[in-house]
Amino acid sequence: MSNIDSVKTGAALLRTLKVLTYLAGFPLLLFAAYQSVGKIGGYAVTAGAAATGFKVLAAGFAAVAAVQIIVGLTLKKRGFLTRAFIVAVAAFGAVFAPLIYTETVVRADFDALRAQYAEEGYDFAPYEKQVSDYAERAAGRDAAFNGFMSRYNLSGLDGSTRGGNLDATPTVAPSDKNAPFLKGFEDFSHYIFGAEAGSAVYSINGLYADSYVFGYNQAKYILETYYATRDAYAEKGLDADIELQAALDALDADGSVWKRYQQTVEYLRAYGDGYVDPDATVTIGGKEYNLKKLRADNYYLTVDEVKDMVDKLFAELGQNRAMADLVALINGAVGILGIDLPEGVTDILNDYNNLDYDALMSAIAGLNIEIGGKPLNEETLLGYISEYSFYQSPSSYPKMFFIDDAALRDYAYAKYLATKHGAVVGSVLLGQSVGLVSLDNLSGAAPMSAAQLERLFKKIEIENSYMPKYYPWLAIRGDVLKLGGIVPVAIFIAYALAYAENKKLDKLIAGRGGAKKSI
């Protein structure tokens, strides 16, 4: 190998080493920090917030690069040591400033917040502990949140709607000043349930829109309202449900505000018998509606419809060959077993091909069966049907709107939304089966207790108050501690290697008799 070749190889080796050393500095730190940031991007700390500390580091890198260029241009004549020193100092500052910020400002803030919650009686792990296990904590917080969300089948933080209202009346946001909300009635000014708890989608009567699925904020507000009111009544030795029923019963009195409201056009167009003119229209929120479309009974099974269905069913069964066999079998069995059937039942058996709704109801009542403490009769059966088939018109006030006591009214709304509205949209919040209750999932999910809910809400509130704020800094802290020290050193060595490489190249050029080249 000639001398020139060996110099060339040496220069190439030095150049490679220079690049590798440089990469082992800031770029490696940024790469590591990027990986750490990826570990906390989720619900607790959103991906955008998680990158705060990383962005500061990256900006530092850009600043150091700028310093490098400026130094290279202005201090050309000085030795490489001067230039290397200045750039290394800049790199030191860019790396350790965020660390110092984290260790002083962030830490002091964190400790103050922790002390504040400690005064309220809530404790969370100290800074020293969280600096090492923040990623697990963020994941744990997300898991707890997701568990709650899937148990109650909720939709995001503020819920979502799938197409608004069944009767096509407008959906509105409380923040919209021009929203065509109803105007209240007599002394009852318009009321929007939970307007302050996040941004839900409403109907003009102040209830959530028909297809609105609660988000975290709304579910929390409903459950907190429900349990807080119950507790408040319990402290006075009262039962909120009994009080609520009493308040609703009082509204049935002649001349009550509810009775007066039931005479208004607003109510009658949804529920009144007199409003059947199919051509009549009404304008709501600038849109014209056919009155027929606004009628609530379009959207639930009326007693007449149930009657027709049952009559039709018996008409079909009456003509069925197997019915005669069945009746014969029962009559035979009753004789052999010596059972006394109630009169209603014998009537049905003997006259099965003339059976209809009314006959069935009187026979059922004659059985004297009790279900869940209630006698099984027409009223209970229709009650069961209306559990699942009902419709609250979105364009008129519900009865509970007229409850005088504000706390009790909130309670009524919360209970209605948690059970009835929740059952429609698949997010039941109260009862033995919560979340999605459907025909093939009748048992839904198991509910959380009031105490569990309170703990969870508080935990999420506390964690929300510090995780998004501090975790982005903790995420880069560990990497800066581990790799930060290398950065100025790596830059310094890279400069030294560049210097050595230039020396070799100079030798090469001198050997060829060329002009001296400065790099």
Added chain:
Amino acid sequence: MNNKIENTKFMLLKAVIILCGFPAIAGYAVYKSLPIFEYNYSYFPYVLAGLGVLAALAALYYIAVIITGSLSKRAKGKNTITVCTVALVAVGMLLTTGTWFAIDKYVPPILSGATQSTITYEQLKDDYTDKARVHAELLTGFIEMNIKNGRLSPEKADIYRREGYGNDEVKELISNSYNSMQYDGYESFNGMLVDMANGGRLTIPVLLHLLFDERNAPSYGFSGYEGEGRGEENKDAPISWSVLDLQGGVMTFSLDAGGLLPTDYTELLEWLMPALFGEGGMMEELLTAVESAIASDELVGAPIYVSIDYAANTLSISIESPNSGRGVYDYMSMAWLANNQLLVAVISIFPVRNACLMLGGLLALSGIALGIIRQKKYGANVQKGGK
């Protein structure tokens, strides 16, 4: 003489190099497309969409080869051949990698829009062979169901099976079945309720709304059903659809019957149950009456099958749509089937996409190789002509 050999060598080398470019990609793409052709040949010419795209790209590329070739041949400047080579490589990259980068960016939203997010680009990207099978089976399954129920003549069964979508009767039946489900089913419901059902929120209240709320009048009115279903349908009346038809599948729920009757009657119940639910029991016969009531306008207005089983004091009730007897799938599958030719066309593009992305580098290499031999061949002229 020498020149002639030289020329032949050049031509041969050029041929080899060109063969290593697009033809290699095409070979790989065709090889990977074979299962798709096999499954979906009846969707000719849609099934060739991918190869059509490849042919178009190849044509553009070879135009570039010819142009750069003739420019190189007549090269005057020192750099002309190099510029031509760089340009050819760039065109190659643009046509392979570039095209697919653009498609990867702009096609996914169009695809999920067209299929209401029931099929995503991600699902197709690497799993296209399986998707080709699934969509082919939709067609074969449809044909079998309708041969069985007589909507397609059983005597011509083999023709339908062979010709698949290429058979006009099959094509028309698919279109009629889907349109009937679309216009007299899907669109007759309140959109909000359908969205809730499809969005995993088919609660009991929503189901009751869907079953019993007033619906928009049928507008398509496809009739002529001759199924072997259990309920009797009027052949001349338009087919009516319930929400269960759109959802497909079976819904089963259980009731605790043990606690329902007073204990005085337990003995009677034990006596009756085998007669009702045992082999050849009366329940089946009774349920036909129930089903016929359900199909009437007073109730659902569309047939639904009901079955009841009794075991260990538990009544388990299943409700099922008569879809398979009618020769249709659930709404989503029918929508796929009705648009299968387009989906097959989209699927056929993926082997081409993957071949281009994987082997696009070959095109670049062959471009460079072409440049090198051009330099060797024509470069001398430039030197001689020398600037």
